[in-house]
Amino acid sequence: MSHTAHIPSHRKPRRSASKLSLRAGVAGGVLSTIAVAGAAGPANAEPVTETIEMPTLNADLSADLSSAVAASAEATQQIALDQELQAQEDAAAAKAAKEAKTAKAEAERKAEAEEARRKAEAKAQAEAAERASRSSERTTLSASVGSDDGGSSYDSGQATGSAAAIVAFARAQVGDAYVMGSTGPNSWDCSGLVQAAYRQAGIELPRVSGDQSSRGTSVSLDNLQPGDILYWGSRSNSYHVAIYVGGGMFVGAQNPGTGVVERSLDYDMPSGAVRVL
Template identity: 75%
Template sequence: MSHTAHIPSHRKPRRSASRVALRAGVAGGVLSTIAVAGAAGPANAEPVTETIEMPTLTSGLAGSIAQSADATQQVAFTLELRAQEDAAATKAAEIAKKAKAEAQRKAEAKKKAEEAARAEAAATERASRSAARTTLAAVSTSSGSDSGSSSASASVSQATGSAAAVLAFVQAQLGDAYVMGSTGPNAWDCSGLVQAAYRQIGVDLPRVSGDQSTAGTQVSLSNLQPGDILYWGGAGSAYHTGIYVGGGQFIGAQNPSTGVVQKSLDWDPPSGAVRVL
C-alpha cells in the first residue's frame, strides 16, 4: 500500500455530466418561454416611452454669474474713483508746492529789496552826516575856536541830515526855563532837552544823564563833531549833559538861573562825550 492511500484529496469533485446537462436544459426552457411570450404580444404595439424631467440648474447659475459681474463692476468703479482721487490729490499737492515756492521767492525778493533800501538809506544818511560834519568843521576852523553864538548859528545853518535836525531843535529852545524833571515844551532839565532833541530824529535815549553818558561810543574831546552828547562827571555816573553844536560851542539846560543857553566849552569844560549819530 502506498503512503498516500489514506490522505483525502483536496480537489473539488468533478460535476457529473448529467447535472450539467440538466442545468443547461432548465436555462434553455426559461429563455424559450420568454421568447414565446414576446412573440405572442400585439404586433403593432407602440414602444413604451417615458420622459424624465431633469432638474434645471441654469437659473441659479445665471443669478450667481450676474451677481459676480455686478461685484466686479463695482470693484472696477471703486478702483477708478480711487485712482481719480489720487490723481487729483497729487495735482493739488504739486500746485500747493509751486505756490509755496513762488511765495517764498517773492518773500525773499521783497526782503532783499528792503535790505537794499535800508542799506542805501543808511549810506545816504552817513554821507549826509559826513558832509555836514565836514562843512561844520570848515566853518568852525574859519571862524576861530571861540567866536560866540554867531559861529554856532553858522554851523547849524550849514548842517544837514540828522545832526542838523538835532542842532536846530536845541537852538530853538534857547531861552527856555530850566526846571528839574521837566521835558518841555517850554521848560527843561539837561537830560530832558537832550532826550527830546534826539527823539525828533527817531533815536530813543535814556531819560537821565548817567545813562545818556554811556548811550553811544565814547569819543575824545579833541575829536568832537556836531551832535555829540557832552557829559559832566564820570561815564555812567554823569550829573549833567548837553549837545555839542560845533565851533567849540554847546547848548544845554544849565541851571535855574541861566535856563537853556549856548556857551563855549571853556565856560564849563565837559568831562567826556559820546557819539550816537
C-alpha cells in the first residue's frame, strides 16, 4: 500500500467552463497590467513574485443575474398583457359603436314607418269623411225627367227601398279610383262597384260583368228604374256594367282616366239593362 493512501486529497473541485473562462479573462487582464507596469519600471527592478488571488463569481452575483433576468421576463410579459388588454378594449369600443349605429338606423326606420302609417291613416279618414259627406248629400234622389233631361224619354221614378240603398252607395263612391280587379273600399273596377252596391240591399251578385248582366230580367232602355244594371256588349257576355241612378244618369267605374263617375246615358249609351230587384 502507498504511504499516501490515507492522506486526504487537497484538490479543489472542478469549476464550470463559464466560470473558468471568466477567471481566465480577469487573470489575463491583471497579468497584462503587471507586465506593462514592469516594462515601464527601472531595468534593475526586482521581479514580482507575489501570488495574486483571482476574483471568483460568488452566490450574490449569480442571484443578481437571476433577478435581472426574471425582472426582464416579467416586464416583457406585462407589456404583452397591456397590449392584449388594449386590443380587447379597442374591439369592445368598435363593437359598441357598430351596435349604436345599427340601433340608430333601426330607430329612424321605425320612425319613418310610423310617420307613413299616420299619414295613410289620416288620408283614409279624410277620404271616408268625404264619402260620407257625398252620401248624405245624395240620399234624396231626383226622379224628374222633363226639360232638365233634354227631352229624354227615360222615366226612372223615385228610388225607394233597396234601390235607394244601391243608388246611394254607388253615388257615394264617385271620385274613387278605377283599378282593374279592385273591390274597394277606395278603388273599384266596374263589376266590383256593382257587386258592392247590390250587397247594400242584401243581394249577392257574381263578381264579373258577364255574369252580372245575365241575372234578373231584361228591360228596355226607355223603361229604366233606379238600381237597374246597365251593360255594354251582349247580355251574358258584356265587357262593362254600371248602375242606373235615375234622371237619365248612371254611376260606374269607367276607366283609369276617369275613375268612378256619374254621367248621362248620352255620354256612353249602354247596350241594354237588366232588373234584379
